[in-house]
């Protein structure tokens with residue numbers, strides 16, 4: 001007889017078992033990890049990763065994925081994607097989350113990469129544990145496969161394998177090419193194997209992130225690599241306790257100029273143009289090592305503050321968002337850029353603070369009215385100041401549902417994200433530098 005909760009009760013013998021079962025069920029739940037308290041304040045998938053980094057990357061990829069889909073559809077075939085250094089296949093999730101631009105409130109199907117569009121996603125990685133994890137997550141989908149391979153040994157696809165439409169990397173993976181020649185070789189292989197057209201996404205660690213200001217140099221033959229410590233995974237106290245056992249990675253730091261040089265060399269050697277489409281900086285003041293200050297004693301925990309903005313039911317002290325950029329002598333081109341960005345960021349934060357102070361929830365209006373926004377401010381800043389005024393005016397009186405914590409603060413997060421996305425220049429001034437390229441033989 002199969003034991004069910006009902007017949008256990010009927011036999012009347014199972015009080016002990018029941019309590020054991022109960023214990024077992026809780027133990028199972030804990031083991032699964034799904035019973036853990038989820039927070040966006042720390043860890044790999046914190047709020048900045050999910051609401052800023054993933055989304056900014058998707059924003060820049062959208063147009064190119066759209067073009068690839070259109071092209072493959074017109075050729076009556078589906079899309080083939082190769083993720084080089086896929087880890088546990090977060091890149092698949094990132095790509096699958098790219099949406100149509102500005103879907104209307106009524107639209108339900110908003111994803112670009114729907115199951116009917118995808119032909120194959122193949123992820124390759126050197127690390128067998130990550131491959132196992134990736135297979136555990138996606139192994140049931142026959143259109144998703146994984147292989148343990150080293151991408152520094154050239155393009156890991158066999159002669160009989162059809163070329164791919166999208167060669168993808170994410171979150172600094174290209175910086176694992178410690179020597180440029182291995183990436184150049186990979187790019188040459190991709191260019192040569194392309195039959196008609198492909199898009200290549202290269203994701204590096206930015207050379208001029210404020211996080212590692214101590215490593216900035218004007219001589220690009222110096223400080224080419226960072227001894228990158230993954231200390232940010234832990235909160236401060238645990239980080240210090242575990243300092244000796246922390247993992248270190250040797251990662252290539254890349255500026256826009258160096259990226260251009262790598263790609264140009266690969267194109268020349270292959271005799272095929274690898275054309276840059278766009279470069280973008282991702283996480284300018286919000287890289288993970290802003291919080292650890294491992295490589296810059298002046299770094300402030302801005303990521304922590306932005307994580308808090310996006311955390312449900314949590315109120316943020318807006319002062320924790322204010323940046324005091326400390327310049328480095330001999331780097332005027334960087335100091336000018338960061339100082340201007342810091343000014344815009346702080347102006348927006350101060351403005352929102354003032355709006356919150358002057359909003360009268362009973363009368364549902366600002367008292368006094370907010371000051372006019374100077375026309376000398378950059379358009380992106382003016383736009384976001386105006387938007388935040390409208391947001392607070394629109395929901396400040398709601399009362400129920402914690403409007404400050406759950407609507408106004410996340411909206412400030414998006415407004416700051418908009419600001420940095422619009423003012424970034426794709427120069428390598430952020431945690432990540434991403435380049436999107438095409439090979440077009442048609």
Ligand SMILES: C[S@@+](CC[C@H](N)C(=O)[O-])C[C@H]1O[C@@H](n2cnc3c(N)ncnc32)[C@H](O)[C@@H]1O
Pocket residue numbers: 084085086087088089090091124125126127130149150151152169170171172173176
């Ligand atoms: C920064 S992680 C990114 C992982 C994943 N793409 C993501 O977005 O989360 C870099 C990945 O590259 C892999 N990797 C490093 N060197 C490699 C190599 N020589 N060949 C293949 N994979 C490599 C690492 O194992 C790791 O999974």
